[in-house]
Amino acid sequence: MSYTHSIQDIRNLTHDVKQIRLEKPEGYSFTPGQATEVAIDKEGWRDEKRPFTFTSLNSDSYLEFVVKIYPDHNGATEQIGKLKAGDKLIIDDPWGTIEYKNDGVFLAGGAGVTPFIAIFRDLHKRGNTEGNTLIFSNKTDKDIILKEEFEKILGDRFINVITDEPTEEHIFYDGHIDKEFLKSKISDFSQSFYVCGPQPFNEAMQNYLKELGANPEALVFEE
Numbered sequence: 454m455s456y457t458h459s460i461q462d463i464r465n466l467t468h469d470v471k472q473i474r475l476e477k478p479e480g481y482s483f484t485p486g487q488a489t490e491v492a493i494d495k496e497g498w499r500d501e502k503r504p505f506t507f508t509s510l511n512s513d514s515y516l517e518f519v520v521k522i523y524p525d526h527n528g529a530t531e532q533i534g535k536l537k538a539g540d541k542l543i544i545d546d547p548w549g550t551i552e553y554k555n556d557g558v559f560l561a562g563g564a565g566v567t568p569f570i571a572i573f574r575d576l577h578k579r580g581n582t583e584g585n586t587l588i589f590s591n592k593t594d595k596d597i598i599l600k601e602e603f604e605k606i607l608g609d610r611f612i613n614v615i616t617d618e619p620t621e622e623h624i625f626y627d628g629h630i631d632k633e634f635l636k637s638k639i640s641d642f643s644q645s646f647y648v649c650g651p652q653p654f655n656e657a658m659q660n661y662l663k664e665l666g667a668n669p670e671a672l673v674f675e676e
């Protein structure tokens with residue numbers, strides 16, 4: 454089934470990431486980590502469906518997506534970047550992607566953090582964030598999505614890694630996440646691990662984690 458609904462609010466979260474809030478269809482229901490196919494309700498774009506993850510909770514009165522815009526793809530996200538409140542999106546039914554099972558370590562690369570936004574908002578609402586860690590890798594500190602919110606929810610269990618520039622004052626970790634880094638931050642590799650990001654990020658994290666004895670659950674965001 455598909456639903457066509459108006460954008461209530463669209464705003465920048467970073468220089469290339471938008472937060473979009475949409476009217477929620479009546480009776481529409483989903484769980485944290487689920488996604489749906491989204492298309493723009495405009496001539497030429499209605500069949501261009503792309504998967505996006507809900508970042509709102511089912512109990513919210515709106516649907517929220519956090520979307521990274523890729524102008525160089527000349528695709529749907531470039532068009533999404535030009536949308537305004539009142540424009541409409543077409544969404545399908547929700548489907549499962551990555552699901553929270555137990556406390557654990559969440560490893561996100563860039564926009565791959567979106568399923569974890571919903572999962573952490575849900576855990577926070579239920580008072581269950583303790584015992585969970587988010588390791589978030591970005592090219593620069595300007596790319597960190599919802600930094601303040603994650604800091605508030607997770608405190609020092611929110612670990613930022615910056616890959617492409619040494620950060621001023623070294624408030625974040627510089628360089629790539631590797632096996633040594635994981636070993637220095639994590640003592641228990643038998644807990645749950647959740648990985649979401651671009652294909653090379655996922656492959657690298659899964660390989661390191663498996664070598665360290667973990668059994669990660671992973672979702673690829675971009676080939």
Ligand SMILES: Cc1cc2nc3c(=O)[nH]c(=O)nc-3n(C[C@H](O)[C@H](O)[C@H](O)COP(=O)(O)OP(=O)(O)OC[C@H]3O[C@@H](n4cnc5c(N)ncnc54)[C@H](O)[C@@H]3O)c2cc1C
Binds near residue numbers: 504567
């Ligand atoms: C389950 C799932 C959930 C997702 N949830 C989210 C989410 O919540 N938020 C989010 O931001 N993203 C999410 N993604 C990723 C998101 O779906 C893609 O970023 C989006 O589909 C890209 O659409 P696009 O039209 O801009 O480009 P595409 O459809 O990727 O590409 C359009 C064209 O650009 C070309 N192209 C592709 N890559 C490049 C490149 N690097 N340089 C130049 N040209 C290129 C291709 O040939 C293609 O023909 C999710 C992905 C999955 C699988």
